[in-house]
Amino acid sequence: xxxxxxxxxxxxxxxxxxxxxxxxxxxxxxxxxxxxxxxxxxxxxxxxxxxxxxxxxxxxxxxxxxxxxxxxxxxxxxxxxxxxxxxxxxxxxxxxxxxxxxxxxxxxxxxxxxxxxxxxxxxxxxxxxxxxxxxxxxxxxxxxxxxxxxxxxxxxxxxxxxxxxxxxxxxxxxxxxxxxxxxxxxxxxxxxxxxxxxxxxxxxxxxxxxxxxxxxxxxxxxxxxxxxxxxxxxxxxxxxxxxxxxxxxxxxxxxxxxxxxxxxxxxxxxxxxxxxxxxxxxxxxxxxxxxxxxxxxxxxxxxxxxxxxxxxxxxxxxxxxxxxxxxxxxxxxxxxxxxxxxxxxxxxxxxxxxxxxxxxxxxxxxxxx
Amino acid sequence: xxxxxxxxxxxxxxxxxxxxxxxxxxxxxxxxxxxxxxxxxxxxxxxxxxxxxxxxxxxxxxxxxxxxxxxxxxxxxxxxxxxxxxxxxxxxxxxxxxxxxxxxxxxxxxxxxxxxxxxxxxxxxxxxxxxxxxxxxxxxxxxxxxxxxxxxxxxxxxxxxxxxxxxxxxxxxxxxxxxxxxxxxxxxxxxxxxxxxxxxxxxxxxxxxxxxxxxxxxxxxxxxxxxxxxxxxxxxxxxxxxxxxxxxxxxxxxxxxxxxxxxxxxxxxxxxxxxxxxxxxxxxxxxxxxxxxxxxxxxxxxxxxxxxxxxxxxxxxxxxxxxxxxxxxxxxxxxxxxxxxxxxxxxxxxxxxxxxxxxxxxxxxxxxxxxxxxxxxxxxxxxxxxxxxxxxxxxxxxxxxxxxxxxxxxxxxxxxxxxxxxxxxxxxxxxxxxxxxxxxxxxxxxxxxxxxxxxxxxxxxxxxxxxxxxxxx
Numbered sequence: 099x100x101x102x103x104x105x106x107x108x109x110x111x112x113x114x115x116x117x118x119x120x121x122x123x124x125x126x127x128x129x130x131x132x133x134x135x136x137x138x139x140x141x142x143x144x145x146x147x148x149x150x151x152x153x154x155x156x157x158x159x160x161x162x163x164x165x166x167x168x169x170x171x172x173x174x175x176x177x178x179x180x181x182x183x184x185x186x187x188x189x190x191x192x193x194x195x196x197x198x199x200x201x202x203x204x205x206x207x208x209x210x211x212x213x214x215x216x217x218x219x220x221x222x223x224x225x226x227x228x229x230x231x232x233x234x235x236x237x238x239x240x241x242x243x244x245x246x247x248x249x250x251x252x253x254x255x256x257x258x259x260x261x262x263x264x265x266x267x268x269x270x271x272x273x274x275x276x277x278x279x280x281x282x283x284x285x286x287x288x289x290x291x292x293x294x295x296x297x298x299x300x301x302x303x304x305x306x307x308x309x310x311x312x313x314x315x316x317x318x319x320x321x322x323x324x325x326x327x328x329x330x331x332x333x334x335x336x337x338x339x340x341x342x343x344x345x346x347x348x349x350x351x352x353x354x355x356x357x358x359x360x361x362x363x364x365x366x367x368x369x370x371x372x373x374x375x376x377x378x379x380x381x382x383x384x385x386x387x388x389x390x391x392x393x394x395x396x397x398x399x400x401x402x403x404x405x406x407x408x409x410x411x412x413x414x415x416x417x418x419x420x421x422x423x424x425x426x427x428x429x430x431x432x433x434x435x436x437x438x439x440x441x442x443x444x445x446x447x448x449x450x451x452x453x454x455x456x457x458x459x460x461x462x463x464x465x466x467x
Numbered sequence: 468x469x470x471x472x473x474x475x476x477x478x479x480x481x482x483x484x485x486x487x488x489x490x491x492x493x494x495x496x497x498x499x500x501x502x503x504x505x506x507x508x509x510x511x512x513x514x515x516x517x518x519x520x521x522x523x524x525x526x527x528x529x530x531x532x533x534x535x536x537x538x539x540x541x542x543x544x545x546x547x548x549x550x551x552x553x554x555x556x557x558x559x560x561x562x563x564x565x566x567x568x569x570x571x572x573x574x575x576x577x578x579x580x581x582x583x584x585x586x587x588x589x590x591x592x593x594x595x596x597x598x599x600x601x602x603x604x605x606x607x608x609x610x611x612x613x614x615x616x617x618x619x620x621x622x623x624x625x626x627x628x629x630x631x632x633x634x635x636x637x638x639x640x641x642x643x644x645x646x647x648x649x650x651x652x653x654x655x656x657x658x659x660x661x662x663x664x665x666x667x668x669x670x671x672x673x674x675x676x677x678x679x680x681x682x683x684x685x686x687x688x689x690x691x692x693x694x695x696x697x698x699x700x701x702x703x704x705x706x707x708x709x710x711x712x713x714x715x716x717x718x719x720x721x722x723x724x725x726x727x728x729x730x731x732x733x734x735x736x737x738x739x740x741x742x743x744x745x746x747x748x749x750x751x752x753x754x755x756x757x758x759x760x761x762x763x764x765x766x767x768x769x770x771x772x773x774x775x776x777x778x779x780x781x782x783x784x785x786x787x788x789x790x791x792x793x794x795x796x797x798x799x800x801x802x803x804x805x806x807x808x809x810x811x812x813x814x815x816x817x818x819x820x821x822x823x824x825x826x827x828x829x830x831x832x833x834x835x836x837x838x839x840x841x842x843x844x845x846x847x848x849x850x851x852x853x854x855x856x857x858x859x860x861x862x863x864x865x866x867x868x869x870x871x872x873x874x875x876x877x878x879x880x881x882x883x884x885x886x887x888x889x890x891x892x893x894x895x896x897x898x899x900x901x902x903x904x905x906x907x908x909x910x911x912x913x914x915x916x917x918x919x920x921x922x923x924x925x926x927x928x929x930x931x932x933x934x935x936x937x938x939x940x
Contacts, residue, residue, distance in 0.1 A: 101716045104723075154748065315739075322743040322765075326758030 119304040130314060131165030134173075140321030142171030143330060144199035145223040147317055154332045156323035160313040161271035163240055169317060172222045172244050182217035184461065185224050185241050187234050188252035191385055191443040192225025194450075196333065199223075201447040203252075206454035207461075215247075215466035222246075228266035229256045231367040232287065236268075236275050238371055242378065248464060249375050250457060252385040254443060255411040256402050258363040259351040260286075264293040271295050283370035337440045341401045342392035350407035358410040365418065372424070381460050382426045384415060386433040386453055388442035400442035427460055429453065468507060468694050468777075470734055476503070476690065476784055477726060484714050484787040492712060494552055496788065497681045501525065501556045502572055503690035508654040510574040512647075513632060514639040517574035518561075519586075520653045524688060525553055526590045527615075531663045532683040533597045534611050535670040540677045541598045549681040554587055603670050612667050619660050622651055624862040655693040657859065661819055662687045666701055668823055676702050682709075691784035695777035697795040697815040704790065712789035722786035729779030732772040740769035745922045745932075756938045763936065766922050767915045771800060774813070800914070803906030804884065805876045808914060816856065825852045845881050850874035860921070865929060869920040876913055 136142050146166045149157035160166065167173050177183055186192050186204055194202030200209065204223035212219040222244075224237050234251065241249075256262065264270055264287065273294040280287050300306050324330055348355055353362065372380055388400045398404050412430065419426035437449030445453065479499060487495055504521040511517040529550075533541060543550075561583040563570045577583070601607055621627045628648035635650075636643045666683070669675035678686070678701065686704045744766040753759045775796040785792040799812035809817050825848050832844045839847075850871065857870025891902060916933070923929045934940040 104716050104720050107720075153742070316742065319739060319742050322758070322761060323749060323752075326755065326762065327749060327752035329752055 129164065130311070131162035132168055134165065134168035135318045135321050136169040137171065137174035140318075140325040142174040143169050143324060144171055144204070145193050145202070145330065146170060146226050147330075148193065148227050149331055151332050152316065152320065155330060156320045156327065157330045158313060158316055158320065159267075160310070160317060161268050162310065162314060163236065163268075163272060163275065165314055165317060167240055169321070170222070170224075172224070172241070177245050180217050181220045182214045182248070183244070183246045184219060184221045184248045184250060185238075185244070185246040186221060186250045186252065187238055187241070188225040188383075188385065189229045189254070189257065189443065190225070190227035190441075191254075191445065192223065192252050193227045194223065194225070195227060195331070195441070195444045196337065196439050197445075197447060197450065198333070199328070199330065201450060203450050203454055203457065206447075206450050207458060210454065210458060212458060212462065214462060214464060217247075219461065221250075225252070226268065228268060229254065230262050230264075230266040230269055231257045231364050231371065232263040232276065232279070232285075233266050233269050235279055235283075235285075235367055235371045235374065236272060238374055239275070239279060242374070242376075246378055248461065249378055249380045250383060250461070251371065251380055252383040253368075254385050254387060254402075255408055258365070258368070258411070260362050260364055261351060263287055263364050263367065264291050269294075279370070283373065284366075285370055286364065286366040340388050340390075340438050340440060340442050340444070342388075342390035342395065342435075344390075344392070344394045344398045344401070346394055346397060348397050348404040348406065350404050353407065355404070355406040358407050358414070360414060363411070363414075365414075369422070372422070379464060380425065381457070382419070382424050383457065384412065384426070384428045384430050385443060386429050386431070386445065386449070388435055388438040389431050390435060390442070402442050425460070427456065429456055432456055470730075472507065473730070473780060477787075480691070480784045480787040484712065484718075484789065488712050488714070492789075493681050493685065493708065494548055496685050496708075497549060497552050498556060500685055500688045500690045500693075501553060502560075503693060504654070504688050505560055505573050506571065507690070507693055508574050509652055511650055511652060512641075512645070513635045513650050514641060515575070515578035515582075516635060516650070518577045520651075520656075522557055522583075522586060523653070524656070524659055525557065525684070526586075527659070527663060528684045528687040529553065529590065529594055529680065530597065531611065531666060531687070532678075532680050533594050534601065534607060535603055535666050535675055536683075537677065538598075538602045546680040549679065549684065552681075553684065554591070557583065557587060605671060608667050608671050612664060615660050615663055615667075619656075620862065622653060622656060623858070623860075655688075658692065658694075658696050658698055659687055661698045661816075662701070664823070665698070665819065669701070674702075676705060678705050689785070689790065691781040691788070691790075692792055695774060695781065696813075697778060697781065697793050698819050699790075699792055699815070703793075707790045710789065714787070714789070718786050718789075722783045725779045725783030725786065729776045729781075729783060732776030732779060734776075737769050737773035737776055740765045740772065744769040745919070747922075747924050747928060750923055750928055750932045753932075753935060754940065756936055759932065759935045763915050763918065767800070767911075767918050770918065770921075771796070800911050801907055802910060803903045805873070805880045805910055805913060806884075808910055809873070809877065816859075820852050820856055824855060825849075842882065846878050849877040849881070853877065863924075864926050865920045865923065868926065868929075869917055872917045872920065876917075 147157055147169055148159050149155040150159065152158045172185070184207070192203060194204075197205075199205050202223055202225075204221045204225075207219070207221040210219075224241050226233060226237060231253065234253065234257065238249065238251070264276065269276060270293050273289075273296050276287070276294060277289050279285055280289055297306065304311075350358070351362070353359055372382075387402070389395075390398070390400050396405070399408055408430075412428065415426065416428065418424070433445060433449045433452055437446045437452065438444060439446055483492070483495060483499070504524050505518070508517050508521050511520070558580075560573055561577045561580055563573065564577045564580070621631055625648035628651045629646050632646040632648070632650035633643045636646050666675055682705050683701075685708065686699070686701050689699075689704070692699065743762060745762040746766075749762060753762060778795040782792045782794070793815050795814050795816075797811040797814065799808050802808045802811055828851060829844055829848050832839050832847060838844075851874070853874035854867060854870035857866040857868075857873075860866045860869075891899070894902070916936070919929050919932050919936075920926075923932060931940065
């Protein structure tokens with residue numbers, strides 16, 4: 099082998115590498131997310147990809163909304179004519195932490211085999227395990243292209259504080275989508291919020307995108323084990339039960355009793371969601387939470403909420419629901435305390451069944467077009 | 468081995484090969500290999516064991532050299548630099564415990580200096596006594612051989628390893644209830660043991676060349692092949708070592724190619740396949756035959772790409788240092804029968820067993836007063852060889868069954884080919900080709916099914932998985 103040949107190989111290799119890297123800088127790497135093996139080679143996922151322990155859960159968290167939807171069963175083809183399509187939007191409670199897909203609210207509603215307006219009710223789990231109305235809005239905005247007949251939006255006070263809107267990693271890493279929502283709906287959020295991550299040119303090169311690209315690739319590879327096992331999260335035999343004893347802390351996101359400051363809550367984002375749904379009916383659900391009986395439970399309902407703040411928020415919701423003619427279900431205390439698992443909003447399968455019964459009643463009362 | 472360690476190894480080998488060349492090559496190589504034994508050793512939960520095991524490797528190599536070297540060749544005058552390097556490095560590494568920061572050369576903080584000094588004194592004293600009062604006779608070499616086998620058994624039998632770990636934990640006043648067989652993960656011991664056994668057996672048969680302490684220790688702990696082989700032969704290795712290092716662009720090109728290929732195989736292909744490869748957890752979660760086969764094939768290819776990737780890296784590194792390590796894999800999954808598969812999978816291991824077990828046992832069974840019939844000899848030797856290869860991976864029922872599976876496969880293939888060879892020889896080339904393709908498919912699947920026992924921890928999970936594979940679950 100001639101030394102010049104070796105030198106040329108190295109030089110050409112480096113030049114090609116940098117050229118490809120720079121060219122990739124001009125592309126939109128997020129668009130790659132639309133290319134998916136799910137719903138083609140692998141079964142579509144029953145809920146969004148999310149998880150930390152990938153080797154055990156065959157799942158992972160990523161911020162590419164295109165890829166998340168492309169991996170979801172909702173993207174698995176045209177909507178059948180005989181399907182009454184219901185989408186569920188919400189947090190980890192809707193997503194189903196510690197629950198198998200068939201045990202979630204979605205799974206239990208599908209198992210009920212309901213029909214509405216002469217069509218088979220088919221429910222899709224679009225919950226994602228972070229609490230933020232802006233995240234919900236982003237998911238809803240994307241999900242509407244799948245032609246839902248009904249949106250069920252489960253939420254809780256914790257999704258409302260302004261400071262929770264943009265800090266969720268999936269929101270922070272989708273600044274362009276948030277900008278779009280802000281401008282379309284005049285959201286009370288700032289596009290200059292430092293929580294929003296705005297990639298520079300180098301971040302969008304092949305090197306800058308290596309983590310995102312690797313995640314996309316890993317998501318496809320884990321499609322094998324998802325399809326083969328139906329497992330998409332870890333189910334520990336033991337977990338720490340939700341806290342029921344608390345100290346005397348009654349602060350809520352820096353707010354002191356007795357008055358919950360509505361101006362610090364993102365009702366504007368919430369109402370934008372209702373406008374976004376347009377003609378599609380929306381059932382709003384104040385999701386069940388643990389009402390604990392323990393130390394200082396006269397001050398706090400649970401780990402998330404001091405009583406004063408939560409009670410005032412419920413009143414605000416009721417007033418706005420009545421004024422706006424919302425289809426609003428306040429199910430905050432319908433689940434017994436022993437049906438909560440590792441947090442004040444995560445339910446056992448039996449708890450989900452109770453909730454499903456209540457939500458199904460509301461769904462069946464929908465009028466047909 | 469981590470990517471970072473491999474990249475550092477490439478940097479070190481390139482520097483040695485290009486910059487240092489022949490100036491002090493052997494002592495430098497000895498020093499670097501010695502450091503690598505410590506640097507590559509993973510952290511162990513038993514206190515200081517990750518320092519003592521590499522030290523044990525060096526002690527074993529040194530004592531094995533003394534035992535396998537003719538008395539007149541054990542000259543202090545020739546070998547003192549090697550002894551000084553070995554002792555010096557152990558001492559210096561031991562002294563790093565007094566630095567306020569980690570030097571990344573030892574897995575954890577080294578033990579007390581006094582303990583290290585005492586251990587070095589004991590090893591030196593034993594080496595001195597052996598040098599002075601022994602010669603490489605049959606009895607002492609057999610003793611050494613048995614001792615290494617015993618050590619091997621202790622490490623590879625989970626119950627024994629756990630007991631030893633409990634003992635060590637007790638000595639260190641650590642919780643004995645936490646003792647596990649994995650506590651004794653002695654980096655590269657499987658390969659080191661094979662090299663030591665090879666030199667001991669060759670000394671017994673008079674085939675071992677005379678080598679210096681430096682050459683012997685570098686052969687045993689040559690860092691590119693420390694963790695995953697290949698198992699070289701000492702006469703070939705030392706031949707390369709004694710040849711002046713003249714790195715040509717061919718060497719650089721070949722080395723670069725093998726390194727890039729090895730890194731790609733290991734860190735891209737094998738690591739991706741490992742995400743979906745069969746393991747003890749997913750074996751219990753899969754219930755459909757089709758997907759069970761996918762996981763099994765992923766495991767088969769992951770194993771191949773991981774192992775052959777490491778071999779490529781070792782060969783590439785060796786080439787930079789002027790050592791042409793032997794090949795270990797030659798497209799084994801594309802071989803049309805099991806015999807050819809084993810001639811091309813982990814070749815240096817099978818060659819080792821052929822030289823030190825299969826051939827001698829065959830000779831013994833054939834040369835007795837009443838020689839056994841050939842099929843019986845083949846049955847005994849092939850089954851014996853493969854069961855031993857299985858147990859080399861770990862003394863467990865599953866590895867035993869894996870060895871049995873391959874031993875029986877080899878025996879049946881041998882008999883089948885005896886029967887059919889004359890008939891197949893007359894077939895047209897097209898039929899020959901079809902037979903070849905069919906043979907590849909059958910062989911690959913036979914090997915893949917065998918991996919079920921290799922990948923899974925016990926027989927009940929393995930049998931259950933086989934039922935899933937064949938739709939019987």
